[in-house]
Amino acid sequence: MKLLGELRREIGASLERAGKFPGEAALLLQAVTGIDSLGQLLAPDTPLLPGQSRKLTRLLRLRLSGEPLQWLLGETEFFGLRLQVCRGVLIPRPETEQLVDWALRSWQPGWSRVADVGTGSGAVALALAAQHPEVALWASDLNPRALRLARRNARRLGLQISFKLGDLLVSIPKGLDLIVANLPYLPLGAPLPEEVRREPAAALFGGSDGLALIRPLIVQARTWLRPGGALMIELDPSGVAPLLQELAGSAALEMRRDLNGTPRFLKIRFVEDRF
Numbered sequence: 001m002k003l004l005g006e007l008r009r010e011i012g013a014s015l016e017r018a019g020k021f022p023g024e025a026a027l028l029l030q031a032v033t034g035i036d037s038l039g040q041l042l043a044p045d046t047p048l049l050p051g052q053s054r055k056l057t058r059l060l061r062l063r064l065s066g067e068p069l070q071w072l073l074g075e076t077e078f079f080g081l082r083l084q085v086c087r088g089v090l091i092p093r094p095e096t097e098q099l100v101d102w103a104l105r106s107w108q109p110g111w112s113r114v115a116d117v118g119t120g121s122g123a124v125a126l127a128l129a130a131q132h133p134e135v136a137l138w139a140s141d142l143n144p145r146a147l148r149l150a151r152r153n154a155r156r157l158g159l160q161i162s163f164k165l166g167d168l169l170v171s172i173p174k175g176l177d178l179i180v181a182n183l184p185y186l187p188l189g190a191p192l193p194e195e196v197r198r199e200p201a202a203a204l205f206g207g208s209d210g211l212a213l214i215r216p217l218i219v220q221a222r223t224w225l226r227p228g229g230a231l232m233i234e235l236d237p238s239g240v241a242p243l244l245q246e247l248a249g250s251a252a253l254e255m256r257r258d259l260n261g262t263p264r265f266l267k268i269r270f271v272e273d274r275f
């Protein structure tokens, strides 16, 4: 019978040999025993039950084969919220926390109607709802599985969002103050790490230039937004320059970089007086 401390060392070493972060060992052990990292260090001589050992072996095998850690744990953290995740729905990313942060900093007094387009697990909508529970929030996705997960996350967190199955904004009422979107934006054929390739292609790729969904969203947003409202999107750096050029003169534009210094986010406010 193996003990916690011994297993933690062994699993950490296996993960490291496979090029993964050895600290994940504590998370896998916590997933099967319910004992957190500190508890494991304080009680290294705790034996695992046979069922726990079997589950641990299965999780480690999957992890070493490239399964994302969040799927194995069944959850992840996003903007301070604990969200459930599942296969077939994109795992929320740290970059998108920056988009939420920028949206919150851009918030105007009186904004009361907000939408998250391509909500996936519900991450963006839930983070906004947690900070602004007073506003009406809608969130759309084309993937029913994503909407089921997002609804579950909202229920668990006690947050109110109106989730809609539909293409971009079509299922959401007009008259919005803010639209935030992290839609699929990778250009088709973009090289991806093995783990990311396991995530659904429909959540990753946005046509040959990565803008296949973003361009129609911009067109819709012009009629869905109230005067003074904003569309805030996350996109591939290759899409930034073309959009800046296409929208110049008809919208006020701001760009932000992600933590790696890569152009990643755009804020678009449509101006009434076109040139």
Ligand SMILES: C[S@@+](CC[C@H](N)C(=O)[O-])C[C@H]1O[C@@H](n2cnc3c(N)ncnc32)[C@H](O)[C@@H]1O
Pocket (backbone or CB within 6 Å): 089, 090, 091, 092, 093, 096, 117, 118, 119, 120, 121, 122, 123, 124, 140, 141, 142, 143, 146, 166, 167, 168, 181, 182, 183, 184, 185, 202, 203, 204, 213
């Ligand atoms: C990159 S994932 C982002 C998920 C979530 N916003 C996040 O940041 O974790 C994009 C999501 O957009 C959804 N999607 C793709 N095409 C869509 C469309 N035409 N209308 C609405 N949602 C769409 C996908 O199903 C996927 O859940």
